[in-house]
Amino acid sequence: MSDAQRRIMDIEVEMARTQKNKATMSHLCALKARLAALKRQVIEQQNKKSGGPGEGFEVRATGDARVGFIGFPSVGKSTLLTALTGVYSEAADYEFTTLTCVPGVMTHDGARIQILDLPGIIEGAKDGKGRGRQVIGCARTCDLILLVLDATKPVTHKILIEKELHGFGIRLNQKPPEIYFKKRDRGGLNFQALVKQSVLNKDLVATILREYKITHAEIILRQDCTEDQLIDVIEGNRVYIPCLHVFNKIDKVSRQEMEIFASKLPHFLPISGALGWNIDVLKNKIWEYMHLTRIYTKPKGDMPDFTQPVILRNYKTSVKDFCRRIHKRLMDEFKHALVWGSSAKHFPQIVGSGHMLEDEDVIQVVKRI
Missing domain, CATH: 3.10.20.30 (Beta-grasp domain)
Structure with missing residues (x-):
């Protein structure tokens, strides 16, 4: 374990035991900024060791848009690719059947949409476990992510995958925050809030900037922003991608379970890739979520x-x-x-x-x- 990874663990422990209130807000903002900078440092070090930035699999972009399948192993991504595009991707009952990216093209309403069947990821993918960095690096280039989940397995799998993607700078179903940020050579901090802020103020913004050793900057907040959104803008390497949560294998669960999922989960779509249930609905949802x-x-x-x-x-x-x-x-x-x-x-x-x-x-x- 590197020194940066050890410091990341220490910061995460300190944040977990620090109660969030007005008195501790400045300290928590500083910790979050420090944590984001350290995580970026770890990724950059891993890129140097591997001899490249790990941008993903070498799949040439074709068509009018690109969709990526993300999910744990053996959730039915390969079967779903075949149902949508007709391209054969090996499917089996054992994990890690797909070891590389398998592309296909779906034609819908006159559009040619490239579909990428990516290998299954595991917990810790953002830290380089398995082929996680390649998978997530490829996901960053997509116009839409289909989070493919097994309806027979715990919904916590959804939370774990979202955590992995978030750790690699992917923001699902979010819009870029309306924050103007620019470094300057002199003049100190020029801070303007055009909308009333529930969290940020000039002192908290200055605290976050100090962690990046920035003393001269112009920041304009055009919406009610959080400290996490400001840190994302300062980091400058975040991508904002729409996401649809596809629950596969619904033929193996009860209707009551599906109704519970639908009532509690946004961006939810039940399907069965093997039986072809809701495949046409999925095609329409892909079109809708990409705003084509x-x-x-x-x-x-x-x-x-x-x-x-x-x-x-x-x-x-x-x-x-x-x-x-x-x-x-x-x-x-x-x-x-x-x-x-x-x-x-x-x-x-x-x-x-x-x-x-x-x-x-x-x-x-x-x-x-």
Whole structure:
């Protein structure tokens, strides 16, 4: 055990025995900042020893979006990949059947979505046990994570996996905090809270910054923030990914158990990969959680092409986003666009680059002559 890992354990013990109140808040904030910095140091040391940053498996990104299966061994990820994509991934009743990343492509509503069947992870994956760092490193590149759980096993497995992902900087079903942070060379701490804060104040922010040896900075809080959110912004290496909790093998549990899960767990979907139950619902949920939008193109003088939509990754995207998806230089020649669909007030509507498009809109781009 390295000195940094020993210090991490000591800090975690001290945090566990420290009662949280106004008098101890400053001390706890300092401990949390110190803990985050030490964990980052441990990961960097492991990367140096392994000769690289451990970015994950070498799987080339294809399609319009990427989905990763995360779960403990033998929960049915391989069977689910086959049900969604038709790609065969070896499945068996023993653990660690899948030892590398198996990719497949699911076609849904005109979108080609890459599905990654990742090897099962174990507790301590974030610390390098098993192939955990590779699995979680690959998960960081996904647009959606499917947390695949065995409905016959304890729900505590969900908590354990979420802890592993959180320790590697993955924030599930969270939005990036609305915090502006910038280091400066002089001027001390310029702190502004545009919204009333229930936890943070200037003194606590200064305490956290001191742990990073930062004395000059500008921080603007645009929402009610916690100390953990501020530390995430200062660390700067967090990723925010939507997650759907998929409970597999529901054919082996009672309906009453499923109703209890559904009432207490958000982002919950019961399925049976082996029997094909709820697979179509899962496809629709994948689309919904990734906020995919279909935009159809219309060449001048021709009918719209409804066979191959352009897929964008937000519910509402601008005409500029669409142009950049087509070609990075299209905006250089952009004059205006003609739009048909739910975002248009009349058909066609002449719009500029800032017009917000909606799902299944039709667009024709007019270039400058």
